[in-house]
Amino acid sequence: MNPLLRAEQAVLGAVLLDPGQLARLGWLAPEHFSRPVHRALFAAMRTLHTNAHPAVSTKAKAVVPLSWVTDTVAEASRHVRGLTAPYAHVLIAACPRSGNAPLYGRMVLEGAIHRTVTEHAVRLHQAARADALRGDVEGALHQADVLAGVLGDLARRWGTEPRPLAPAAPPATAAAEPPLAGTDEVAEDERFLLAVLTERSGAMNEVVGWLRPDDFADPAHAHLYQCLGALHHRGEPIDRMTLLWEAQRRGLLADGTLTAEQLAGICDGVGAGTAEWLGEQVIRSSLTRTAAESARAIRALAENEALAPGQLISHALHALGPLDNVRARWQSANGIPAPTPAPAPTTGDSPPARVHAALARSTPRPPARPPQRSGALPSAPAARTSSRTPI
Template sequence: MNPLLSAEQAVLGSVLLDPGQLAHLDWLAPDHFYRPVHRALFAALRKLRNDGHPALAAETSVPPLSWVTDAVDEASRRVRGLTASYPHILISSCPRSEHAPVYGRMVLEGAIHRSITEHAIRLHQAARADALQGEVEGALHYADVLTGVLNDLARRWGTEPRPVAPTPPPSTTTVIPLPVRANQVAEDERFLLAVLVERPGAMDEVVGWLRPGDFADPAHGQLYRCLGALHHRGEPIDRITLLWEAQQRGLLADSTLTGDQLTAICDGVGAGSAEWLGEQVIRSSVTRTAATSARAVRSLAENETLAPGRLINHALHALGPLDDVRTRWQTANGRPAPRSPTLALAPNESPPAQVRAALSRSTPRAAPPPSARPGSTPIPTAARPPSRGHN
């Protein structure tokens, strides 16, 4: 038995049994259903309600047959293959129609996981395409789209979108190089390091926005870290001081670097613009980081045990490294980084839409029976907060 399929059938069966349940499902959209026939049926039921169908004004506990037949007719205009018997299967699959908000919450949970997975895949594909073409615009655009989707889903779920690190943290957070243009990226990094060694003052052109983690080759990143340390201390930079700094940091002892590698870089062509080469390095860093963030978000979304609130916040945290490298990329190009879309609230203002979205999926707890012990006082029902069926 598929739990998500059962939840979709149950929420539709609830509305077919009791049209008034639609009033408790305003936060649920047709696109939240996985099966096309379910999307069409829910959209048809919404349309019948908006058109003032007589079933909504009926005083009987059982809706008229026209409510079901009209829903099938309307849905058949949107999707093919819907039979007249299927609504009755939906009705029989609904244990209790008054549980419609809970069934709808399950449908929304599945939609949140599914939507985040789909947008993470698009971000990863855009990052790979940009890496192949030497661009970054596509990856940054889809990163903004994913951020906007996360904020919208947070609003629908009734939670505050904020980056929260998973506990425990992911097993790996390293940036995995994309298997495209790898030779060109490595060549740009070697050229840049050679320029930084041979040209006095070249570090001033890149030190403000280029970081060791932007290098695809970890050894190149460690060499850049050594150059940054020499620059920070105000010491001269040349092949001898770089070799000494690398030795002091243990890079030669732990085989991170070999003397031959260092000699090849220092003997390389040292002519060129450090700023231009640095831009090539950070451009490839943007696409690699975007791909890594996309994989992390997809891994989170595919964890069905992760509650929607935590999933959204963990996904926003996974996009954090991309926001950082994007800001430095914009600095390198002399353009201010655009602000990511967020849900802004005025000071001391409560988010009423989020509160309503959360409470509409909740069921107040019934007051417990009075205790049999003398002198005990039952707690009033109104004093109890509504049960939150989500995180």
């Protein structure tokens, strides 16, 4: 059986056996359960607890009345179909020890983190592909912001800080996916832009501040833009001859990256538009392409069940880094001011008791003191106690 399903059953069975365990599960929400019937049952338990059900009173702690089970099933049945009373006994039997409810809840939260990150990565990928079809970027940027906010909230629920961290090895993404829509138009915009930058004096000044070689979908076009950037950086004249010479010096003709015919075709093309406008089209397609790549990497991370939630959140934030970089340059190209960073959350957003319950760690035992040799003076008491809080 799926371990996550067993964990959900165990935490629900623990609360059915001991309603007081709900006080230790304040950080767990109904939406963290994967099955609708489990979400309805946990929500029903919280509702009965809020309404001061007799089972949660101090006088009823010794013996849990049967009404706690029957009323929970009745309340949950109002919101979900197919729930039967015998299933409550299945949940009770699935709980090894009711006192371990926070630990079982932590397992449920861990599964919810992986599932939630996967869902939002899929949404980001879909938004990026839709934007590529429409020639827009707003959908991908919105979903990227939503994903970043979700990762920050999940980090605080788990009891960690949302810090980007590169994985030891890049995630193994699926096989090559179909290209984004408008691939031919993107290649055409790139050729037009290179033609304008080659033939129009001073055109590089319009894009050099925010357009990068990585923004080009075609590797050959990226190499040519690097050549143009090198000529511009050295203050040398830019024309088709100097561009051809720079490409030859970089070995692009010798290794087959470019051919003289390809370069001639680009230089002989007619640049339809200004360098700034064409550059904006190129970086726009770069943004949607990068969003799709980030989404695929995050989904691959989330589908790795062996990855701890804290690592998953940190690696996912790191995977959003390239998109943030392209987004900043996109805003610079369009004259959009950079957003003001949100203030860091205070410690009140994640109370220590809630974090400790979510982590469900055991309190470490104090280290054993080494035996004193006979005749040795007793060691002086520590100047201060450790400031570390066990988690």
